Amino acid sequence: MAAEAAAGAVVEATNRFADRVGLGWRPELAAGILSNLNSIDVLEVIADDYFDSSSRLRSLKTLAAQAPVVLHGIALGMASTVRVDRKRLEKMARLVDRVKPESWSEHLAFVRAGDIEIGHLAAPPRTASTIDSTAANLDAARRMVGSLPLVENISTLIDPPASDRDEPTWLTETAAASGCGLLLDLHNVYVNSVNFGTRWGFDAHQYLARLPLENVHAVHISGGKWIGDAGHRRMLDDHRHDPPDPVYDLLTELASRCPNSLTVILERDGSYPPMRHLLAQLDRARRALALGRATA
Amino acid sequence: MNTPEFERFLATLYVDDRARARFLEAPLAEARRAGLTEAQCRALESIDRIGLEMAARSFSAKRAGKSRLPRNH
Numbered sequence: 001m002a003a004e005a006a007a008g009a010v011v012e013a014t015n016r017f018a019d020r021v022g023l024g025w026r027p028e029l030a031a032g033i034l035s036n037l038n039s040i041d042v043l044e045v046i047a048d049d050y051f052d053s054s055s056r057l058r059s060l061k062t063l064a065a066q067a068p069v070v071l072h073g074i075a076l077g078m079a080s081t082v083r084v085d086r087k088r089l090e091k092m093a094r095l096v097d098r099v100k101p102e103s104w105s106e107h108l109a110f111v112r113a114g115d116i117e118i119g120h121l122a123a124p125p126r127t128a129s130t131i132d133s134t135a136a137n138l139d140a141a142r143r144m145v146g147s148l149p150l151v152e153n154i155s156t157l158i159d160p161p162a163s164d165r166d167e168p169t170w171l172t173e174t175a176a177a178s179g180c181g182l183l184l185d186l187h188n189v190y191v192n193s194v195n196f197g198t199r200w201g202f203d204a205h206q207y208l209a210r211l212p213l214e215n216v217h218a219v220h221i222s223g224g225k226w227i228g229d230a231g232h233r234r235m236l237d238d239h240r241h242d243p244p245d246p247v248y249d250l251l252t253e254l255a256s257r258c259p260n261s262l263t264v265i266l267e268r269d270g271s272y273p274p275m276r277h278l279l280a281q282l283d284r285a286r287r288a289l290a291l292g293r294a295t296a
Numbered sequence: 297m298n299t300p301e302f303e304r305f306l307a308t309l310y311v312d313d314r315a316r317a318r319f320l321e322a323p324l325a326e327a328r329r330a331g332l333t334e335a336q337c338r339a340l341e342s343i344d345r346i347g348l349e350m351a352a353r354s355f356s357a358k359r360a361g362k363s364r365l366p367r368n369h
Binding site: 081082110117122129133162228232234 | 297298299300302303304306307308310311335336339340342343344346347348350351354355356358359362
């Protein structure tokens with residue numbers, strides 16, 4: 001009886017929120033995803049892959065007719081003192097207009113400087129000037145696209161030089177200055193806390209506690225690996241491994257304190273396991289959410 | 297004290313092995329030679345060297361992966 005009551009309480013708590021758990025769309029996973037749409041609440045699609053191909057756009061619109069889709073940008077470089085590229089914004093605006101996703105998102109990163117393409121997401125110096133210019137870039141995006149993106153915290157192997165505030169403070173101030181909601185990557189919170197927590201003076205749970213959780217609307221979970229020599233090891237967010245236990249613990253904690261319904265996306269970018277394994281990870285995320293909601 | 301010039305200097309360190317080697321030999325001199333402010337030069341003098349090398353390798357691998365597989369991210 002006690003177990004049934006407890007289970008009932010979890011269901012009741014969970015039902016108060018319209019949390020959803022889904023998967024990052026990758027061509028390598030397409031067959032498995034399409035065969036299991038009843039177990040996947042939402043799909044997150046990399047927007048940049050569809051900027052320049054009408055045939056891909058048609059396939060994306062077909063996908064969006066079958067399942068809820070959110071778009072995720074990876075190369076706008078919003079967190080920069082350099083103005084965001086207008087042509088790239090136009091492509092994002094065109095895609096959002098044609099696909100009409102539930103939401104779109106981008107990273108708080110810089111990815112280029114002038115003619116230098118870094119090739120991936122780089123953490124900018126965490127300063128007031130970066131916050132101001134990031135907010136200006138995001139406002140330009142709002143005007144061009146018609147809506148603000150959710151903005152995502154990134155992982156980094158280097159604590160960016162010239163930073164004058166810590167990461168949760170920078171994220172909080174950037175969200176406030178821009179008016180954007182947060183796409184909180186819990187593995188990035190974990191990785192950066194593991195890599196720099198000693199220097200910063202707080203762990204992943206303390207990091208989470210310092211964020212404006214009322215601004216969190218979406219979540220990424222993923223896994224990574226240790227790199228480097230003994231004594232100089234750091235954790236790399238490579239998306240080629242399962243989310244580790246601490247990430248699920250953070251998801252439970254977030255669910256216990258966040259007032260918003262959450263869209264949780266499992267990211268996988270290589271070393272693809274069988275689809276049943278990924279579906280089990282989605283179920284684990286649902287359980288972690290339910291556990292947190294039960295104590296909300 | 298972030299500026300476009302500072303971001304460009306960082307981006308160069310991330311993608312250019314020779315520039316990074318020159319910088320690590322003499323960080324203050326290289327930063328000053330790039331015309332950065334004194335505060336930016338001082339910040340670069342105490343850069344996280346292990347993180348810089350790891351980040352540069354990671355970015356290089358990402359760029360290589362993209363050239364082989366255009367849709368990889």
